[in-house]
Amino acid sequence: MSENIKRIYKPKAISGFPEWLPEERLVEQKWFDHIRRVFESYGFCSIETPSVEEIDVLLAKGEVDKEIYALERLHKDEHDKGESRLALHFDQTVPLARYVAQHFNELTFPFKRYQMQRVWRGERPQMGRMREFYQCDIDVIHVDNLPISFDAEVAAIMYEVLEGLNIGRAQLRINNRKILTGLLETMNIRDITPVTRAVDKLEKIGDFLVIAELRQAGLNEAQSQKVLNLAQQKGTAADIKRISCENATMTQGAEELVYVLDHLAHLPAHGVIADLSIVRGLDYYTGTVYETKLLDVPEFTGSVCSGGRYDDLAGSYINKHLPGVGISLGFSRLFDVIRQTRPELMGIGPKGPAEILMVIPDENKRALASETARTLRRRGFKVEMYHAAQKIKKQLEYASKKLIPFVWFPPFEDGKPHEVKNMSTGEQITSTPETWKA
């Protein structure tokens, strides 16, 4: 204590690694609970995989352009030469593929699982884009053949999730990649990735620039126009049926898309739309693809919930044919976007879970206050004790600040009744801990 220079390490947020205040966290937990409930109501089971995978596993799909955080010990010994072997996963699809391959014999197919974990991407943060964030994934994996009806089911599940979060209207935009790949087949175009990336930007950059990008990708004038015309198609199942298909792949894609739309007919009209410009940059999708827009948050144009069907998920890890379909809800993105743009929708309130604050009238009544709290807890109430026998004013101030809805006064003198104060109305009644009801 001879040093009177106290060094303060100034706390700062690490950009892209969000953390919330207790009142925000409470809402976040509510959202997680809701999502879990919906997923489970469709029979999906929960799994959790480690935060890290072997780098080779993460890169097996060839996603080299992903910004991956590698894991390294500060005190490496001589045996750990060079490269680190482990890295944080950047999504939950790759870990799922590894998991399914590894536990293949112990799983029952179709394997329907949900997973709500953090993922990490080393990108530059922006609104709705973080370096550490939660994703809530549902996927269905089957052996050899996965019914197309699952493509509709996972979409319906996510719609139900979004609908229950009170975030305004959400819109699923659905496409089937086979329509575009079929068209590209007729043009003998092999490298489809630059084309899909260009098409995917249609809404953002407009017809003219899409054409420019397509030309750059090697398509000629007529081909570019044709691809653009296709990408501009959007609407209902009836609209998709009118598209003229030039080969079997296109026809199959259109039929699958119509099937999926037909099986989502129970959703409100604004909730689902076919949009042929949605093709997704990721190259492992082979059929249905999804994106989700927040219709009532026009200032955020990104997708909060995306996914699709992949013909062969785990081919890099096991010699089986395992088709799958899944959607990933960008939980932290959604939460943060709503928090920043529509805070009133989040219902931010109490700074803790307590329903009742137990006042301690004076030191002699501490045991009585404790006992009263225990009785109420046994009856299912969340009760927080005030621990210092301070002025009642202080104790009420505390309850008020934390937005605890009720304050309980044990009798100040023996023989007197308990009293309960409703903090929002100010009303105070006599009651007993054994019978009180909110």
Next chain:
RNA sequence: GCGACCGUAGCUCAGCUGGUAGAGCACUCGGUUGUGGUCCGAGUUGUCGCGGGUUCAAGCCCCGUCGGUCGCCCCA
């Protein structure tokens, strides 16, 4: 990874053409005895991101650096 802009109290910010820092909110205490949210009074809070340069003098000007925000890329 590339480009634009921005770094002053815990937070939001003010600080004129350079003269060694201020407001609101928050926080603490008080306005007597067992009752909050309003009001009133008092008080605490800063290496002005960091390093260098110009100057008698730098929060302000110059260079560098780190951090942040937004856009691009990519994506949840």
